[in-house]
Amino acid sequence: MQSKPTTIKEIAQILGISVSTVSRALHDHPSIGLTTRMKVKKLADELNYEPNQTAIFLQQGKTHTIGVILPELSEAFFSSAISAIEDTAYKKNYTVLLAQSHDDEQKEKQLVEKMKNHRVDGLLVSVGKNTSSFQHFESLKKYDIPVVFFDRIPPMQNIHYVACNMEIGTIEAVSYLLKRGHRAIGMINGPQTMVATGERKEGYIKAMTKNRLKFDPSLIVSCDLTEDGTKAALDELLASKRKPTAIVTFNDYVALFAIKYAQKLKININKDLEFVSYANLPLINYMENIPAASVEQFPYLQGQKATDILLDLLRNKQQGSNEQSAYYKIIIESQLIENKQ
Amino acid sequence: MQSKPTTIKEIAQILGISVSTVSRALHDHPSIGLTTRMKVKKLADELNYEPNQTAIFLQQGKTHTIGVILPELSEAFFSSAISAIEDTAYKKNYTVLLAQSHDDEQKEKQLVEKMKNHRVDGLLVSVGKNTSSFQHFESLKKYDIPVVFFDRIPPMQNIHYVACNMEIGTIEAVSYLLKRGHRAIGMINGPQTMVATGERKEGYIKAMTKNRLKFDPSLIVSCDLTEDGTKAALDELLASKRKPTAIVTFNDYVALFAIKYAQKLKININKDLEFVSYANLPLINYMENIPAASVEQFPYLQGQKATDILLDLLRNKQQGSNEQSAYYKIIIESQLIENKQ
DNA sequence: ATATGGTGCGCAAACGTTTGAGTGTTTTTT
DNA sequence: AAAAAACACTCAAACGTTTGCGCACCATAT
The missing domain is CATH 3.40.50.2300 (Response regulator)
Incomplete structure (x- = not known):
C-alpha cells in the first residue's frame, strides 16, 4: 500500500473549494472564514496531510x-x-x-x-x-x-x-612550560599552509620575547601531522644542538604519536621530556602517558x-x-x- | 552583486529556442541537432548554468x-x-x-x-x-x-x-585467550539490563563448554562502564579465588580504565594480565598499553x-x-x- | 438609494525543470 | 513521384505550493 502523500489540491477538490483557500486556511490567513478553516484542517488531519517541502523549497527559493x-x-x-x-x-x-x-x-x-x-x-x-x-x-x-x-x-x-585564537593559548602553553623551568622548548608545528601553524609560531615567539628569552628558530619544526611525519619531526628536534626538554605539539594526535615514539626511544615522558598540546581530546582520559596540558579549542x-x-x-x-x-x-x-x- | 542563478528559461530566450530544446540539449537527447546542442552547451557554460535541484526534486518526486x-x-x-x-x-x-x-x-x-x-x-x-x-x-x-x-x-x-553479532566475536575472544594458555579468564561485563551484556555472557559460556572447560560464574562481574565501576570490577576479579590471568572487557573504554588502574597496581599489562576487548577504537593507535586484541564491530x-x-x-x-x-x-x-x- | 468598507473566497501566475505528444521540414525508400 | 521515415524542434502539462489581485456578497454609514 504505497498511498502517495495527500496534496493540497486533493483537499480542495474534496471540499469543493480552491487550492488557494486551502493553503490559506492551513496557514490561518485572516481572510478565510472560521467554518471553512475548520473544515480544511479537519480533513487535512484525517488524510494525514503533510506539506511537500520540495514544492515549498522551489516556490520560496529557499530550502x-x-x-x-x-x-x-x-x-x-x-x-x-x-x-x-x-x-x-x-x-x-x-x-x-x-x-x-x-x-x-x-x-x-x-x-x-x-x-x-x-x-x-x-x-x-x-x-x-x-x-x-x-x-x-x-x-x-x-x-x-x-x-x-x-x-x-x-x-x-x-x-x-x-x-x-591559537596565539593566546600558545602563549599560555609556552609560558606554562617556562614557569616549570624549561628553557629549550621545542615545537612540532603543522604544515606551513595552515593559518593555525602561523598562529602557533607567533604565540611561541611572543611568549619567548615577553619573557626576554631569545628565539631559536631551529626549535620549531614542521610536520604533516601523520605518524611518520611526527617521528621525523621529533628526531629532528632531538638531534638539534639545544635538545629540548619540553615540546609543544600541533595537536593531541601529534602529541600522542610523539609520546609513543619517545617511549620507544626510552625517554621518560613528562620527566625528561614534557609535552603540551592542543585540542584536549577526550581520549586522553583513558591514557597513561599524556601531555601535561592541552589547549582547549571548544x-x-x-x-x-x-x-x-x-x-x-x-x-x-x-x-x-x-x-x-x-x-x-x-x-x-x-x-x-x-x-x- | 547577487546575480540570481541562470535558468534554462533564460538560455532558451537568448538563443530564441524553447526551454524543452535546451533541457534536452543539455541531456544529450538524440532528437536535438548537433549544432543547437553545441550552442546551448556553450552558452550554458558561459552563464555558469547549474540545474536547480529543488525544481528537479519536485518534478521527479525524489530528492x-x-x-x-x-x-x-x-x-x-x-x-x-x-x-x-x-x-x-x-x-x-x-x-x-x-x-x-x-x-x-x-x-x-x-x-x-x-x-x-x-x-x-x-x-x-x-x-x-x-x-x-x-x-x-x-x-x-x-x-x-x-x-x-x-x-x-x-x-x-x-x-x-x-x-x-557479538556472540561469535566473544567466542573468538575467549578461544584466543584459551589458545594462549589462559585458563582463568575473567570478564568485566556491562549492566545486566543491556542486551549486549547477555550476548557476551553467552559467548563466554559457549567458548568454555566448547573447549570442555567448566564455567566459573564468579569470573564474570558486572560494571556500570564508568571508571570507578571498572576499578571496582577489577578489584573484585583480582580478589577472587581463581585470580584471572586474562580479562575480557565490555568495551575498549572499560579496557583502558582497567589497564590504567592495573598499571597503578604494578601489574605488568599483557604479561601478568592480558586484556581482550570490544570496539577496536581508533584511539588505541595512539597508545602504548592496549588490549592484546579487540572484537571489531566494524x-x-x-x-x-x-x-x-x-x-x-x-x-x-x-x-x-x-x-x-x-x-x-x-x-x-x-x-x-x-x-x- | 448610493457610496463605503469589510468579509470570504477564487483565479492565475510563478518557482525551474522534465517529457509525452505533436508539427513541420527534409531525407530516404519504393 | 508518392509514401514513409527520420529529423529537429515546439507546445503544454505536470510536480505542489504560495500569493497578489480581483470579485462577489452583505452590512453599515451617508
Missing part, C-alpha cells in the same frame, strides 16, 4: 537547509562540532546537509558545487588542510549564499568566521557559534537588510587546561 | 537525499558510521541529511516526520536506546520510504537491517553496508520491481582483531 563541509567526520573535534551544529540548527528548524572533504581540495570544490545545486540556504565550512586555492568559496558570494567558516579558516578578506562551542551566525545572516538576508559591510569575526580564546595525571 | 537518524554524533562508533554513510552516498551521488536523536524517543519521532517532509528518498536509522514504541517507523512504509536500520535495530518483523562497514542496501532498495523501487517480500538482514560477524603492539 531551510544548511550545508556543512568539513574534513573528517570521524575526528573527535569535528564530530563534536557537527553535533553542535545539528543541535543548534534543529532548534531553529533548519536541517543539516553533511559532507566531508577528506582534506581533498578537489573534492571540497565538488562539494561546494553540490551544496550550491542543492540550494542550501547557507554553508558552514572548515577547510581542508591542503586547500590552497579559495576561488570556490568566492563564487558563493555571487549567488548570495552566506558562508561561515569555523576552526580552519581560509586566508580571505571578507568572510565570516569563528575560530579559536569544538562544540565553535560549531554552535558558527551556526548561530549563519542563521542570523539568513534572517537578515530575508529581511532585506543589505548592509553587507559587517563581517562576523568571532574569536574564541583558547585556554590551557592542565591535565590531571 | 537524491537520504536521511540519517542516529543517537549521538560525537560517539566514536557513530561518527565512524556516518563517515562511511557519507562516503558511500557521495559515490552514488546521493546527499546526506543528518540528525541526532540524543536517545530521546520524542525527538526521534519528530525527526522521522521532518525527514518525511523533506522528502528524503530513504532513511538510515540507529534507534535510540530508550525507544520503546516503533509506530513512527511503521508509518514510513505507507509512504513507500525505505528504511534500513543499523547497529541498534528495533524489535520489528519486516525490516531491513545490518547489525553485528562501524564503517556497517554504515557502508546499510547505505548500499538502501541505495539498492531505491534502485529497485525506481525500476518498479514490486517484489517486496525479501528483507535484507545482514549480520556482520564481529571479529577478533589482534592489535599490533
